[in-house]
Amino acid sequence: MAINPEFIGRTYPPTQVYSVGREKIREFASALGDTSPCYFEVDFALGLGYPDLVAPPTFAIVVTMKAGEQVVFDPDLALDYTRVVHGEQRFIHHRPIFAGDELTSTVSVDSIRSVAGNDMITVKSEVHSTSGELVSTVYSLLVSRGVEEAS
């Protein structure tokens, strides 16, 4: 069932504050097998001019997860989660994310397309610090695979 394009532009309330912790950055970097001292050694990060540990470039996916779930589980959109796959991902970092950041994510439906029986929905998350600074803009393309008869 095609998603109604009228949902383009639908915006959801900002998420609760996500507090970026040093240990979470270390855990996430470790899970990527990445040993860069920027993720582990505070003094090293300070030496590069940063206020604290730097988060890996894809860490914003953790920060925006709750925001994205608002769309995926929105009963109005009625996405069949078992048929949803991650098609594309894009991060725009206006500045890096650092340990100690307090962030909220505001998500909106950026675009909806139907290609060969599949619904393609692009979700846009804007990550702001609690002081109002735009930190990252994150786009996720979700593909809801159509049933085979429809393709």
Place this chain on the structure above:
Amino acid sequence: MTWVSFSEVHVGLELPIQEFVFTRANLIRYAGASGDFNIIHWNERVAQEVGLPSVIAHGMLTMGTVIRVVTDWLGDPGKVIEYSARFTRPIPVPDTNEGTNIKVSAKVTELLDNNQAVIAISAIHNEATVLAKTVVTVQLEP
């Protein structure tokens, strides 16, 4: 500061190739660290029920891993301004000690104003591309 200055970089510059290994343990660890507990990444029975050959790596694990070709070269991951990828092919991860590996290369494709460079990443698994349009924009020193 970074370890790479704009003046040392030119279009066509190839960054050092790296190989990365994914095992089941890597998938479970990434699930825990990221909070992405989608069952197709850790339960072989369910993965096969939905038509996959095996459990598959998280696309975001792949994306987060392959950018190390750029950030290891750069020395400072805080200089990544933009990063995008298209997930074209899943990476099945077998239940073996060896796991499976991906070979990752990267090349500078464009120089921008303000000492920025655009780098395209290529990730190969079993002789096939697993990510398409994998592009990183980085900020370099003058």
